[in-house]
Amino acid sequence: MSPQPGDFTIGEAARASGVKVTTVRFYESRGLLPAPPRSEGNRRLYAQSHVDRLRFIRHARELGFALEDVATLLSLSDEPDQSCAAVDAIARAQRAEVTRRIARLEALGVELDRMIATCAGGTVGECRVIESLSDHAHCAADHPGPAPM
Amino acid sequence: MSPQPGDFTIGEAARASGVKVTTVRFYESRGLLPAPPRSEGNRRLYAQSHVDRLRFIRHARELGFALEDVATLLSLSDEPDQSCAAVDAIARAQRAEVTRRIARLEALGVELDRMIATCAGGTVGECRVIESLSDHAHCAADHPGPAPM
DNA sequence: GCTTGCTCCTACAGTGACTGTAGATGGCAT
DNA sequence: ATGCCATCTACAGTCACTGTAGGAGCAAGC
Ligand SMILES: [Zn+2]
Ligand SMILES: [Zn+2]
Ligand SMILES: [Zn+2]
Ligand SMILES: [Zn+2]
Numbered sequence: 022m023s024p025q026p027g028d029f030t031i032g033e034a035a036r037a038s039g040v041k042v043t044t045v046r047f048y049e050s051r052g053l054l055p056a057p058p059r060s061e062g063n064r065r066l067y068a069q070s071h072v073d074r075l076r077f078i079r080h081a082r083e084l085g086f087a088l089e090d091v092a093t094l095l096s097l098s099d100e101p102d103q104s105c106a107a108v109d110a111i112a113r114a115q116r117a118e119v120t121r122r123i124a125r126l127e128a129l130g131v132e133l134d135r136m137i138a139t140c141a142g143g144t145v146g147e148c149r150v151i152e153s154l155s156d157h158a159h160c161a162a163d164h165p166g167p168a169p170m
Numbered sequence: 171m172s173p174q175p176g177d178f179t180i181g182e183a184a185r186a187s188g189v190k191v192t193t194v195r196f197y198e199s200r201g202l203l204p205a206p207p208r209s210e211g212n213r214r215l216y217a218q219s220h221v222d223r224l225r226f227i228r229h230a231r232e233l234g235f236a237l238e239d240v241a242t243l244l245s246l247s248d249e250p251d252q253s254c255a256a257v258d259a260i261a262r263a264q265r266a267e268v269t270r271r272i273a274r275l276e277a278l279g280v281e282l283d284r285m286i287a288t289c290a291g292g293t294v295g296e297c298r299v300i301e302s303l304s305d306h307a308h309c310a311a312d313h314p315g316p317a318p319m
Numbered sequence: 320g321c322t323t324g325c326t327c328c329t330a331c332a333g334t335g336a337c338t339g340t341a342g343a344t345g346g347c348a349t
Numbered sequence: 350a351t352g353c354c355a356t357c358t359a360c361a362g363t364c365a366c367t368g369t370a371g372g373a374g375c376a377a378g379c
Contacts, residue, residue, distance in 0.1 A: 030355080064356060082317065083315065087335080105292060108289070108294060109286065109299065129233055133264060134265065136261055137265060148258075154233075164229075168232055170234045
């Protein structure tokens, strides 16, 4: 395929969508972006629809959706006559996840603040931050597990 | 080395510290936990000090410190005569990071709520959630980048 | 003594969502 | 023709683990 007016190189598609060149190729490898036709010199030739799709992916990723969810949302958006209940469910699940993460981080913030406030600025041997880390019994809330943050 | 009373197998150390067996070995491979002596049958034999160290690591991880920071905190705690300024700095940086993450997630939550509220429950073609994802211009705040969440 | 069943061993691959690197071409401008 | 950036493929690295395969150790029950 020879380059047409209106085609984008991968660099142009990257700039137009705000997705990095390497990430565009990565999305293709993950099946989120269809493999475009190539030029005679084997370069990818993107159309506007690819750029639109990249912007969709970017926005969804910025909102924290996992690539798997992005893939589902993309395949749903390709079938406009279906019910949007599945779309809604994914968005609500993401909202709930965001809420959980915030609660988690608020609790960490409180405990970190308590720890930091006890530090009197002396030696490590006297430092209550180290002590707090050593002694789990000092902490008010239970920790659900290693922080995914 | 033959097992002594007071020694822990890796499984016992794991239960006593709340760190999984595989994760204990992983921490050893990362240099966070010193390699313990072995039994005649090549099993790791931990002392109470190892269990204490594991509990320290676990608590620091629960507070979201990266393993590299945990390693620094551990090496600082091994030198009790030094100033605790470095400890304080790491804790404050972690606190700041938690604050940033919360702010980020609050913004995502607001945008997700707006998106979800516009969904009227019709078809995908009419769904404003998909539309919001497609059209970046509809969103109020700038996104700093893909969400690390 | 023998089998069952749990724990433990090493070594390596996989996760998610990319990022970085190496070495080889493509293609445009001077 | 020369320089230089963009692009190509393929693979390793990131982080903090988790999971798997294929053995070996060890206590208890028979
Ligand atoms: Zn201190
Ligand atoms: Zn705590
Ligand atoms: Zn909808
Ligand atoms: Zn937005």
